[in-house]
Amino acid sequence: xxxxxxxxxxxxxxxxxxxxxxxxxxxxxxxxxxxxxxxxxxxxxxxxxxxxxxxxxxxxxxxxxxxxxxxxxxxxxxxxxxxxxxxxxxxxxxxxxxxxxxxxxxxxxxxxxxxxxxxxxxxxxxxxxxxxxxxxxxxxxxxxxxxxxxxxxxxxxxxxxxxxxxxxxxxxxxxxxxxxxxxxxxxxxxxxxxxxxxxxxxxxx
Amino acid sequence: xxxxxxxxxxxxxxxxxxxxxxxxxxxxxxxxxxxxxxxxxxxxxxxxxxxxxxxxxxxxxxxxxxxxxxxxxxxxxxxxxxxxxxxxxxxxxxxxxxxxxxxxxxxxxxxxxxxxxxxxxxxxxxxxxxxxxxxxxxxxxxxxxxxxxxxxxxxxxxxxxxxxxxxxxxxxxxxxxxxxxxxxxxxxxxxxxxxxxxxxxxxxxxxxxxxxxxxxxxxxxxxxxxxxxxxxxxxxxxxxxxxxxxxxxxxxxxxxxxxxxxxxxxxxxxxxxxxxxxxxxxxxxxxxxxxxxxxxxxxxxxxxxxxxxxxxxxxxxxxx
Numbered sequence: 001x002x003x004x005x006x007x008x009x010x011x012x013x014x015x016x017x018x019x020x021x022x023x024x025x026x027x028x029x030x031x032x033x034x035x036x037x038x039x040x041x042x043x044x045x046x047x048x049x050x051x052x053x054x055x056x057x058x059x060x061x062x063x064x065x066x067x068x069x070x071x072x073x074x075x076x077x078x079x080x081x082x083x084x085x086x087x088x089x090x091x092x093x094x095x096x097x098x099x100x101x102x103x104x105x106x107x108x109x110x111x112x113x114x115x116x117x118x119x120x121x122x123x124x125x126x127x128x129x130x131x132x133x134x135x136x137x138x139x140x141x142x143x144x145x146x147x148x149x150x151x152x153x154x155x156x157x158x159x160x161x162x163x164x165x166x167x168x169x170x171x172x173x174x175x176x177x178x179x180x181x182x183x184x185x186x187x188x189x190x191x192x193x194x195x196x197x198x199x200x201x202x203x204x205x
Numbered sequence: 206x207x208x209x210x211x212x213x214x215x216x217x218x219x220x221x222x223x224x225x226x227x228x229x230x231x232x233x234x235x236x237x238x239x240x241x242x243x244x245x246x247x248x249x250x251x252x253x254x255x256x257x258x259x260x261x262x263x264x265x266x267x268x269x270x271x272x273x274x275x276x277x278x279x280x281x282x283x284x285x286x287x288x289x290x291x292x293x294x295x296x297x298x299x300x301x302x303x304x305x306x307x308x309x310x311x312x313x314x315x316x317x318x319x320x321x322x323x324x325x326x327x328x329x330x331x332x333x334x335x336x337x338x339x340x341x342x343x344x345x346x347x348x349x350x351x352x353x354x355x356x357x358x359x360x361x362x363x364x365x366x367x368x369x370x371x372x373x374x375x376x377x378x379x380x381x382x383x384x385x386x387x388x389x390x391x392x393x394x395x396x397x398x399x400x401x402x403x404x405x406x407x408x409x410x411x412x413x414x415x416x417x418x419x420x421x422x423x424x425x426x427x428x429x430x431x432x433x434x435x436x437x438x439x440x441x442x443x444x445x446x447x448x449x450x451x452x453x454x455x456x457x458x459x460x461x462x463x464x465x466x467x468x469x470x471x472x473x474x475x476x477x478x479x480x481x482x483x484x485x486x487x488x489x490x491x492x493x494x495x496x497x498x499x500x501x502x503x504x505x506x507x508x509x510x511x512x513x514x515x516x517x518x519x520x521x522x523x524x525x
Contacts, residue, residue, distance in 0.1 A: 095246065098258040098288075109221055109522055112246040148255035 030204050034179055034187075037198035040160070043176040044073065047158055048080035050174050055125055058085050060153070062121070064092040066130040066142055067113045072193045073160060074129040092117035094128075099141035121150035127174070131189040133159040136170035161200060163187045224322075224343035224523045226516050227333050228353040229394040237395055241363050243515035244508070250287055251510060261290035264521050267315055268294045269325045270347070271332075276482055276506070277347050277357070281324045284513035290521070293320070308332060312340040322521045325349075330387075343520045351385050357481050358391025360512040362399065364505050365436055368477055373400040376433055378424075380462060381440035381489050382411045384451075388481045389440055393419050404430055407462060410451040427462050431471050438479040439464055439489050455488055465491045469499070477501050 035043065055061045058081070065074025071093050078091050094117070097103070097110040128142055139157060146155060158174035163181045181187060181202060190197040219239045229237070250258055266285045268278055278294070285292040308327075315323055322343040325333050330350030337344040348354040366372055377396055383389045383405045393416075396403050403421040405412060417423055424430045431437075442458065452458045459465075464478065478490070478500045486492045495502060 098250075098260040103260060104263070104522060109519065111219060112243050112518070114246055115249050144259070148253060148257070150254055 031188075031201040032204070033199060033201050034161070035177060035200040040176075040191075040198060040200065043160065044076050045080050047174045047176060048077050048084060051077070051127055051156075051158065052081060052085055054156070054173070055127075058087040058089060060123065060125055061127065062090040062092065062119060062124050063127050063129055064094050064117065064142075064146070066128065066138065067093065067095040067097075068194055069189055069191055070094075070128075070130040072191045073131060073158075077127075077129060077158065090119045092119065094142055094145055096138055096141035096145055099144045101137060101141070115145070117149050121146065121152040124152050125154045125156065126152045127156045127158050129158045131160050131191075132187050133157070133162045133170075133172050133175075134165055134187075136166045136168035139170050140168050160189060161187055221519045222523060224520055224525060225333075225337040225345070226355050226520055227337055227344065227346045229355045229358045229391045229398075230353065232355075232395075232398070234398045237359070237362070237398060240359055240512065240515050240519065241366065243519060244359075244363055244511040247287075247514040247518070248508065248511040250514070251507070257287055257289055259289045260518055261285070261288040261521055264288075264290045264321045265319065266290045266292045266322045266324060266517060266521070267318075267320045267342075268292060268296075268347075269311070269315075269323050270294075270296050271325070271327045272348065274326055274347070276509075277326065277354075280506070280509045281345075281347060281356075281513050281517075284510050284517055287510070288514055288518060290321075290517065308336055309339055312336050312342075316341055322517060324517075341525060343523070343525075345516060345520065348387055351387050351390075353391045353394075354387040354481075355391050356509070356513050356516055357388045358395045359516070360505055360509040361388075361392055361438060361479060361481070362395045363508045363512050364479065364501055365401075365477065366399075367504070367508065368501060369435060371400075372396060375401040375435045376404070377401050377436040377438060378404045378406055378430060378434045379438050379440060380427060380464070381407050382442050382451075383407055383416065383440070384411045384413045385443045386440045392438060393421055397421075404434070406430055408452050408458070428468070428471060431468065432473070434476055435473065436477045436479065437464065437472070438481075441481065441483065442485055442489055459488050463487070463489055463491065464494050466493045466497075469494055469497070472499075475499075479505060481505070 063074045063078055065071035074091055078089050081089050093114055095113040095115045097112050126146065130138060143155065156173040159172045160176040162172055162175045162178045165183055179187065179202060186203045188203060189200050192198050221239060250256060268281055270278055282292050320342050322345060324345045324347050325336060326347040327349050330352035333344050333346035333349045346353060346355055369375055379389045379392060393403055397420050404424055405416060405421050406424040406427050409425055412423055476499055478494055480490055480502050484490055484495055486495060494500065
């Protein structure tokens with residue numbers, strides 16, 4: 001990976017000027033565990049209950065996961081919601097890369113993944129799902145993208161981790177865990193489906 | 206202590222570095238696959254209510270066509286518009302002899318207008334490469350002489366892969382005027398790189414010498430090779446490019462190499478019928494077959510927009 005651009009996760013990009021971190025060149029760095037596999041499961045079950053509490057009429061509800069890990073989380077939330085309410089909630093997949101505000105400035109182009117929303121958004125309450133809420137720019141892109149698909153009645157946001165440091169006036173409706181972080185830290189969400197591990201850790205610089 | 210290296214195993218990365226797309230020949234298998242994968246994601250954009258994404262907002266693309274074209278030009282125009290780029294159409298009819306000095310001036314003018322990417326069609330083979338060498342702007346070859354037409358080759362491959370899932374081991378036959386066909390050359394390069402078996406079939410006068418060196422099988426008898434083919438890509442008889450008499454008559458050509466309903470009975474049931482357009486109905490392809498259930502000709506047109514979106518997106522955003 002070139003020194004000009006480092007990835008925190010799939011969607012959040014550090015400025016070009018930042019130097020490579022030890023983590024990026026494979027040097028051992030201390031990590032702080034935040035959530036383990038059972039607590040991720042409990043957290044998602046709780047979020048599913050909260051979504052249902054806020055949206056009792058499931059027929060007007062749909063979940064949309066943001067690529068990559070938001071999709072996995074949205075799938076799991078859908079399963080949890082079905083378990084609790086016995087109702088299947090439609091789910092969509094959104095890739096926000098084409099809506100990024102830094103597309104023309106990043107040195108390494110993002111890989112454009114599938115967007116798949118097979119239902120009409122008109123009149124629905126959409127719960128956007130992502131793994132980490134950080135600057136808010138990913139969510140800004142997602143909102144723009146969603147509006148191009150139609151006019152939902154309402155858009156809510158569910159995230160597994162809120163790590164602070166917002167750069168836009170955006171907040172989550174459902175939060176798995178708030179973690180105060182330094183801007184220099186990484187929050188790594190690893191899920192079985194994408195990373196063959198299940199944990200959330202904060203890595204120090 | 207844990208190693209935190211490249212943390213994202215679920216995200217395949219690919220580093221695209223080309224500002225130009227001049228031929229399929231120059232692309233690696235990985236680059237072709239990256240274009241196809243990107244095109245797959247872009248295909249969905251055209252099915253949205255708002256058929257537009259802001260990916261190339263503020264970028265300017267110029268369509269520079271020194272040769273007549275409606276399909277390719279509009280396909281590129283649509284692709285650029287769906288990516289929110291601004292697009293200019295230069296058509297320079299009648300100045301097809303303007304090469305060399307002329308092209309260099311054109312490139313200078315375009316640069317002076319801060320254009321990011323030029324899509325060019327030209328009657329001289331190698332014109333796109335020449336422009337790419339002399340210009341800061343990216344250059345997409347939309348057909349240069351009888352050399353290559355890379356986006357057509359890529360969209361044909363995209364369509365085959367969409368219908369047949371893989372190209373590995375697939376039997377693909379290019380039928381007709383191979384000699385004058387840049388589409389054929391782009392197809393051959395791409396298909397071979399992705400593992401397909403390619404046969405070229407047509408009258409001996411329209412099969413270029415030494416084409417077997419590209420790794421293709423030559424046949425002059427369509428009825429003999431037809432039964433084992435998975436894909437028939439039927440090329441247009443390019444009367445405008447033929448200076449001499451390459452076959453006795455259109456009728457004789459149609460009888461020997463035209464794909465008719467009768468001839469289709471010898472083909473596999475799931476054979477794909479492709480044609481880069483525009484079709485000479487009743488010459489290389491009968492109307493019934495062109496409109497028949499095995500025809501994917503209109504899928505090619507739809508996929509063409511997605512593939513061109515992918516190509517414009519990848520090349521235009523490369524750091525200059």
